Amino acid sequence: MKIATWNVNSLKVRQQHVTDWLETSQTDVLCLQELKLPDEKFPRAELEAKGYRSWFAGQKTYNGVGILVREGLVVDETSIVRNIPGFEDPQQRVIAATIEGVRIISAYFPNGQAPGTEKFAYKLRWLDALHDWISGELAQHPKLALLGDYNIAPEDRDVHDPKAWEGQNLVSPEERAQFVRLVELGLVDAFRKFEHPEKTFTWWDYRMLAFRRNAGLRIDHILLSNALAGSCTSCDVDRVPRKWDQPSDHAPVIAEIG
Numbered sequence: 327m328k329i330a331t332w333n334v335n336s337l338k339v340r341q342q343h344v345t346d347w348l349e350t351s352q353t354d355v356l357c358l359q360e361l362k363l364p365d366e367k368f369p370r371a372e373l374e375a376k377g378y379r380s381w382f383a384g385q386k387t388y389n390g391v392g393i394l395v396r397e398g399l400v401v402d403e404t405s406i407v408r409n410i411p412g413f414e415d416p417q418q419r420v421i422a423a424t425i426e427g428v429r430i431i432s433a434y435f436p437n438g439q440a441p442g443t444e445k446f447a448y449k450l451r452w453l454d455a456l457h458d459w460i461s462g463e464l465a466q467h468p469k470l471a472l473l474g475d476y477n478i479a480p481e482d483r484d485v486h487d488p489k490a491w492e493g494q495n496l497v498s499p500e501e502r503a504q505f506v507r508l509v510e511l512g513l514v515d516a517f518r519k520f521e522h523p524e525k526t527f528t529w530w531d532y533r534m535l536a537f538r539r540n541a542g543l544r545i546d547h548i549l550l551s552n553a554l555a556g557s558c559t560s561c562d563v564d565r566v567p568r569k570w571d572q573p574s575d576h577a578p579v580i581a582e583i584g
Contacts (some may be wrong), residue, residue, distance in 0.1 A: 327399075327426060327583055329353065331473035331546055332567075333359040333434070333529075333576035337392075340370055340574055344394075345376050347567055353580065354396045357402035357432030358382075361390030368392070383408040383418040391432045391474070391577045401425050412453045420456075422463070428554065428583070429467035431460075431473035438495040446495060446499055449477075453504040461511055470551040471583070472513065475529075475576065477545055480493040480505045480515070484544035486525060496545060514555035514579045516548040517563075528563050537568055548581045557584030 330353045334340045337358065355376075361368070365384040373380050373394060379401065382392035395401055405424035409415055422431040426564060433456070438449035460488045464470055478501045482488040509515065517526075527542030536542065550558055561581040568577045 327354045327428070328580060329355045329357070329430065329471060329473065329548070329583065330578050330580040331357040331359070331432065331475070331548060332578040333475040333546060333574060333584055335360045335542050335574040335576065336362040337369070337390075338367065338574060341372065343567055343570060343573070345373070347564075348376065348378065348394070351564065351578070351580065354399060355392040355430055356578075357430065358392040358394065358473045359390075359434035359454060360388075360394055361385070362387060362391060374528065381406055381421060381423055383421045385418040389418045389434060391419060391434050393423050393425075393430060393432050395423075395425055399415075399426055405429075410452075410455045410459050412459075414454070415452070419452070423562065424467065427469060429463060429470040431463070431470070431472045431474075433472060433476075435475060435477045437477050438501065440495050441493070441498050441500070449495075450500060450504070450520050453501075457504070457507050457511070460508065461515075464511055464513075464551060468551060468553040470513075471554060471581075472508070472547075472549040473579075474547070476505065476547050478502065478505045479543045479545050480547075483524070484527070486527065486541045486543065491543075496543060508549060512552050513549040514552065514558075514559050515552050516555065516561035517544070517579065519555065519558060520561055526563055528579055530568065532575055546576055546579050548579055550581070550583070558582065559584065
């Protein structure tokens, strides 16, 4: 099964990008973040016409997550969860579904703005809640994949210029410690299972020719439970959609699991 994550930075703007990419990539399950549209505006019928069913938690202007599933794959309709249970949050950031026996979670982690701000404190609270929920999910679902825009670059090698980013959000010790806590639950960074060129990133700012200069960060991740990691045969970043007209500032990340 080929699974992927992509922060599309507005599904309304990039719906054609998504359908074009699904056709060429032959992805089975695509987790989306930053839909930036309410549920009633989600293009469910259009995606079904392209062969994908969808589940989503939308929000006008900001946030929003979804899971697109190729027709023919078995989805447990009773398994759908929106947002982190027990964590009161008006922001739509999580949706989960069990697909072909695999627990798939699409998550849009908070940005955090800057250490010391209320938005950063919210990010840490959210990460604590996510950690505790994932711990329980792993107990129920040995085959689990947590895909999304984590808004965390786990190591300096995931940052184009670590010195320039020092002290900022996305790379702070607190955020990186939270990433490690998730891994310590029994999750594996699928990307790091394989050899990749240095300075392989998933996000580039729209400003200052960042993509052309490859001045990016690796903040979009696929973490797999040990039961899945052993059957993961590849994990790559597809930079091609970042070159398209009016692209998202993120590139898709794709993993193949047995």
